Amino acid sequence: xxxxxxxxxxxxxxxxxxxxxxxxxxxxxxxxxxxxxxxxxxxxxxxxxxxxxxxxxxxxxxxxxxxxxxxxxxxxxxxxxxxxxxxxxxxxxxx
Ligand code: FES
Numbered sequence: 476x477x478x479x480x481x482x483x484x485x486x487x488x489x490x491x492x493x494x495x496x497x498x499x500x501x502x503x504x505x506x507x508x509x510x511x512x513x514x515x516x517x518x519x520x521x522x523x524x525x526x527x528x529x530x531x532x533x534x535x536x537x538x539x540x541x542x543x544x545x546x547x548x549x550x551x552x553x554x555x556x557x558x559x560x561x562x563x564x565x566x567x568x569x570x
Contacts (some may be wrong), residue, residue: 496521501503513560519548526550534543536570 496502504518505527515528517540524540526549538559540550547563554560558567 483525504537509534513554514555515550515552517548524548524550526559528554528559530554530569532557538568538570542566542568 502520502527504520505516505518506570510516510527510529512529512533513516513531515526518525518527526540527535527537530537531554534557536557536559538549540548540559542549542561544561544566545563547569549559549561549568552560555567558569
């Protein structure tokens with residue numbers, strides 16, 4: 476059987492975004508060399524917001540950009556060591 480490169484009359488590259496994101500793959504969202512130590516940025520991936528931050532070890536981390544306590548945007552917080560601190564009540568999160 477041959478793999479089809481056409482879905483419903485359109486080339487497959489035009490239909491790829493219609494199938495959604497696959498959480499088992501890597502997707503580029505930000506340039507790693509532009510994320511400075513202890514910096515936090517917000518990125519949008521598909522329909523989700525993520526808070527990216529570089530921790531004290533120099534590792535890049537990604538968390539959902541909503542505190543599980545009250546939904547406050549975590550990208551507004553600060554990095555303490557390897558954790559991202561919620562700007563509202565100060566709970567700390569890591570991966
Ligand atoms: S809202 Fe984030 S710790 Fe309470």
